[in-house]
Amino acid sequence: MTERPPLPDGFVAVVKQDCPTCQLVEPVLVQLADAAELVAVVTQDDPSFPDLSTASSAPERTFDDDLAISYLWDIETVPTLLRIEDGEEVERIVGWDRQQWQDLTGLPDLGPDLPDWRPGCGSLSVDPMRADELAGRFSASGLRSRRVEFAELEDDFEAMWDRGWSDGLPLVPPTEGRVARMLAGTTRAPDEVVAVVPPDLVECTVEKVAVNAVMAGCLPEHLPVVLSALEAACTREFNMHGLLATTFFSGPILIVNGPIRQRIGMNSGVNALGQGNRANSTIGRALQLVVRNVGGGLPGGVDRATLGSPGKLGFCFAEDEEGSPFTPLSVDRGLEPGVDAVTLFAGHGPTSIIDQKSREPESLVRSFAAVLRTNAHPKLPLKIDAVLVISPEHGRIFREAGWGREQLMARLGELLLLDSDELVQGAGGIAEGIPEAFAGMQLPKFREGGLLVCHAGGGAGLFSAVLGGWVNGEEGSDPVTVPIGT
């Protein structure tokens, strides 16, 4: 915060000419000046107002044209009469109320010709047209990021592209005002370090996350999700460095659980994995912009993806917990029900599962297994995780048959136990596969905990989706679920 401009000890009036009540009290201010009680007058809009030329003392006059005094002394109404002692406010009254003015100043017969009472007007510093700009200007002065001034003839959007800050789409200019408003979305201090961001291993503050969240198009209420996602991404388990550097397709996928989904307007319904919802589209993008701009992770630089995937612009969606036959993903991953949470999964996709014929869980789960078996490659077991996103119409088949998460996972586990003779190198005429030494056994397609299941999507469509993962475990990435902070 900016330091408050000092005011002198005594009575100080804050007024604006464009306020009928301020004009009404003009003679009262002359009376106060005559009594040598009024030490200063602060005027918001017209430096010649009020006219104190007839008064016998000359109070200090300040034209508060940048509203610094009004904003930083929290003036909400004019006229405001402040009593200052040792530089601090000890009392204030607002508007015109003869009794209050007389009580505060100890002077009798103030404004004898005036009505007893008139309400004041709004201070220019709380004018809705200016309040945001002021909040930005004054609270942003504590922000530490380097200021970058675009030249008069530069187009703001082109200038940001030219500086290499963009993922290829337009960015919202991160002005002081916008960043300050973004920071109002979190209780955390701007200078708090959130994570050490790869690949350059840069300590990233809340402020830098906010700057990138503004550019991504986030609203302030999205910021806590971005902060928690960044913390999760930068853990050793998730291994954002390797995920960035890999030649593989994957990027960070964010799956959000808990009441925050509704509070910030996330989409878990129609087109949940697609475009069109601000929170879904911008939260994942903000995380990727932090990795790009703070961490220095650029495609063609440390990001060596052969093909990449469109989800690397940002891939974030919410689980439809309310319509789900299953316990929420975050609960399956160890958090309490009702806790806001974000799960990070190193993946890409979606791959489609069409099944419009099954009406029994046993048939449908076989369809799921048949597609899940092909995750990454039909002959590669254990090394690659996946998220199975079950749609409402498919979910209904499980619910109506009384299948919960446990039964679904148990059956998928049985169906995805693979005959390793079919998986070894050369089997099926395909060189890719596991070493010959593993022949003659049964191998699960997914490692323990390597298949995540959640529920999302629109109410129509007998389709579900597989989000394929990257190499898992110590060698690559483990999914990470964290509670979302404030």
Next chain:
Amino acid sequence: MTTVLDPTGERQVAERALLDRPSSIEGKVVGLLDITKPRGDVFLDHLEQGLRRRGAADVVRFAKPTYTKPAPVDLRHEISTKCDLVIEALAD
């Protein structure tokens, strides 16, 4: 004129001068760092033979625990104390 906040890490990159290139590997200890991608070891075996033929005093083999993460600090330290030169092998 628009003023914005710098979204980058604002790092001051430390500039480090490259060491002089050795004129010969004669009598030098050469480290070979395998990043553990498939068949990287095959390539490194050939490289090791070639280095020994050309008079390297010794060839020391190292491996990263996984190709997806930076080499641990201890490993980097070990390489720097044991070798005059290091070759990091990338597969793919």
